[in-house]
Amino acid sequence: MFKPSITVRGDQFSQAQSFDIRKWLACHLLSAIETTGVRKFYATSLPFELWVFSTDITFASSLNAQTPTRAVKVLFRDTNPSSLKERDTLDSQQLHVEELGLPQSLESDLFDALKQANDHLPCAARSFLEWKVALLPRFVGADM
Numbered sequence: 001m002f003k004p005s006i007t008v009r010g011d012q013f014s015q016a017q018s019f020d021i022r023k024w025l026a027c028h029l030l031s032a033i034e035t036t037g038v039r040k041f042y043a044t045s046l047p048f049e050l051w052v053f054s055t056d057i058t059f060a061s062s063l064n065a066q067t068p069t070r071a072v073k074v075l076f077r078d079t080n081p082s083s084l085k086e087r088d089t090l091d092s093q094q095l096h097v098e099e100l101g102l103p104q105s106l107e108s109d110l111f112d113a114l115k116q117a118n119d120h121l122p123c124a125a126r127s128f129l130e131w132k133v134a135l136l137p138r139f140v141g142a143d144m
Contacts, residue, residue, distance in 0.1 A: 019139070019143065020137065021109055021113065022113045022117070022136045022137055023136075023137055023138060023139050023143070025106070025109065025110045025113060025136060026071070026072040026136040026137065026138040026139075027138065027139060028101075028102065028106075029041070029050075029052050029072060029074070029136075030052075030055060030072065030138070032098065032100070032101065033052055033055065036098050037096075038096045038097065038098045039051055039052045039053075040052075040096065040097040040098070041097065041098050041099065041100045042079065042097055042098075042099060042100065043100050043102075043107045043110075043111070044099055044100065044104075044107070045104040045107050045108070046104075046107050046108060046111055047078055047079045048076055048077065048078055048079055048111055049076065049077060049079050049097065050074050050075065050076040050077075050100075050110075050114070051074070051075040051076070051131065052072060052073075052074055053073045053074065053075050053133075054072070054073035055072055056070060056071075056072070056138070057070070057071055057072075057073050057135070058070055058071070059071055059135055061120065063120055069135075069137055070137070070138050070140050071135040071136055071137050071138055072135070072136045072138050073133065073134075073135055074114060074133075074134045074135075074136060075128060075131035075132065075133055075134075076111075076114050076118075076131065076132050076134060077130055077131050077132060113134070113136060114132070114134040114136070115132075115134075117134035117135055117136060118132045118133060118134045121133060121134075121135070
């Protein structure tokens with residue numbers, strides 16, 4: 001099932017509801033962590049890798065009216081050959097890396113969502129060593 005494309009309805013009388021694709025992508029990352037035990041992933045169709053740094057943080061933003069927001073903190077970076085030559089101290093921990101397991105279109109959506117989320121952070125919070133930082137909103141009880 002292609003979950004980001006579905007809408008749900010509580011009963012036959014309620015209005016159908018769809019969710020922000022970023023929440024579905026965060027859900028996929030959380031599920032992948034739980035099933036593989038790994039927090040670092042690489043894309044198969046795009047040259048980037050990501051590291052789910054924190055699975056549940058809360059932040060407030062002046063960009064949206066819903067504050068506070070629960071999110072997944074993701075570090076990401078390009079994996080072109082020139083960026084792989086210089087490894088930072090995070091890689092010295094030798095964390096296992098797994099394939100994302102997303103269709104190409106969703107890998108692209110994820111990369112776009114990460115870049116957009118990075119642009120919404122304050123300049124000082126946009127990077128950590130060689131990694132870019134992003135916050136993806138996650139599902140909460142009120143969404144159900």
